[in-house]
Amino acid sequence: MARPVEIDRDHAFRKARELFWRRGYRATSLNDLLDATGMGKGSFYAAFGSKEALFEATLDWYHESSAAARRKVNGSHAGLAALREFLDSTLIDVSDARRRRGCLLVNTVVELEGVEPGLHRVAKRYLQALEQRCLDYLNEARAAGDIRSHIETPQLAALTATLLQGLRVDSRMGRSRDSLQERVDAFLSLISNSSER
Amino acid sequence: MARPVEIDRDHAFRKARELFWRRGYRATSLNDLLDATGMGKGSFYAAFGSKEALFEATLDWYHESSAAARRKVNGSHAGLAALREFLDSTLIDVSDARRRRGCLLVNTVVELEGVEPGLHRVAKRYLQALEQRCLDYLNEARAAGDIRSHIETPQLAALTATLLQGLRVDSRMGRSRDSLQERVDAFLSLISNSSER
DNA sequence: CTTATTATGTACTGATCGGTACATAATGGA
DNA sequence: TCCATTATGTACCGATCAGTACATAATAAG
Numbered sequence A, B: 001m002a003r004p005v006e007i008d009r010d011h012a013f014r015k016a017r018e019l020f021w022r023r024g025y026r027a028t029s030l031n032d033l034l035d036a037t038g039m040g041k042g043s044f045y046a047a048f049g050s051k052e053a054l055f056e057a058t059l060d061w062y063h064e065s066s067a068a069a070r071r072k073v074n075g076s077h078a079g080l081a082a083l084r085e086f087l088d089s090t091l092i093d094v095s096d097a098r099r100r101r102g103c104l105l106v107n108t109v110v111e112l113e114g115v116e117p118g119l120h121r122v123a124k125r126y127l128q129a130l131e132q133r134c135l136d137y138l139n140e141a142r143a144a145g146d147i148r149s150h151i152e153t154p155q156l157a158a159l160t161a162t163l164l165q166g167l168r169v170d171s172r173m174g175r176s177r178d179s180l181q182e183r184v185d186a187f188l189s190l191i192s193n194s195s196e197r
Numbered sequence C: 001c002t003t004a005t006t007a008t009g010t011a012c013t014g015a016t017c018g019g020t021a022c023a024t025a026a027t028g029g030a
Numbered sequence D: 001t002c003c004a005t006t007a008t009g010t011a012c013c014g015a016t017c018a019g020t021a022c023a024t025a026a027t028a029a030g
Helices: A009-023 A030-037 A041-048 A051-073 A080-094 A104-112 A117-143 A153-172 A177-191 B009-023 B030-037 B041-048 B051-073 B080-094 B104-112 B117-143 B153-172 B177-191
Strands: none
Touching: A009 A030, A009 A041, A009 A051, A009 A104, A030 A041, A030 A051, A041 A051, A051 A104, A051 A117, A080 A117, A080 A153, A080 A177, A104 A117, A104 A153, A104 B104, A104 B153, A117 A153, A153 A177, A153 B104, A153 B153, A153 B177, A177 B153, A177 B177, B009 B030, B009 B041, B009 B051, B009 B104, B030 B041, B030 B051, B041 B051, B051 B104, B051 B117, B080 B117, B080 B153, B080 B177, B104 B117, B104 B153, B117 B153, B153 B177
């Protein structure tokens, strides 16, 4: 009954994520987005409404798709090894030293605090969820007897989440994968019971 | 022989630092700077050359002035207590939850990577210097026998520096001073020999 | 083929950006 | 007082920003 849509939203989100991730929100212009996605201006505003709305939708899409990807990998390890696997996989995401992307959520929280309250809040919410993830892993590790420290698990989870944020800043500084791995190993051996690895 | 200068560079730097710190580089417009400093456009460009040049000069001035402030406080503690004092003083700087400033250097590195290479490099250089500071404190603590962990001191220093960066992101997220202090305490008790605090 | 409907590309808008040109104001030396 | 010199405020510049208006292209139903 009417002209069919040519837009591939998934493709657009992927391109938008890449741009926002590497250059941030304000330094990514609408033209950058149009060039990268191949969309015309009319289609863009028909599909997404505004640059701000696209960014928020991209954050949601990113959270969704990375959660989906995680569900596939999950489950092969137990105890502290599961936390280690989680931290390692974060490094892979984050530490391509040539791209220096850091973390989309950390970048956003840092860039947009006090400038774009709505977007800041969304990114902050997703970022905070990481602490709960850390807590889950640490509870499991504690139950498995892999944790040496007497510090309460919630405090350890908070510390772990903060460390993760720090690693993502390291990535943005261009530190190598090895350099980040070294930090993760040091942390794990601080809380670990055995002398693994 | 000519009209005298009315500019107070120190005052201008202080105002500029405040703006760049809270809103970042790109979200701080030239007009914001002129309003805050009370300067006219002519004077501004005569004194600083460009927005970019002002920002770089502000980074230098900030580094200089905070180093000077640090030299005054220094020396009252020894061993691990000195590291603790250092970390605590960082928290004071960073963790006014209402202002949510985070850290000027971390904010800059995160915002400007791939966007303003020159400014990114300057901020990165100053930020990297923190790791050396941590190393000095940790060496002293190690010598005093306050460190339990068998991890090499340089690795511990790297971990500490990364944790500091994470804390500064926490600040940008609006986490309370107490929340940050809790993380520092957890970390210190992980590496500490005694059961202090 | 005609037509209603919707997607798309493009010309345009007003605002704001950083930066410049330049006239004017303020000074100290003569 | 007059002038050389320098600081300052302001009008202006082109570029770019996000966003809008609208003519046109493409489709499917009839």
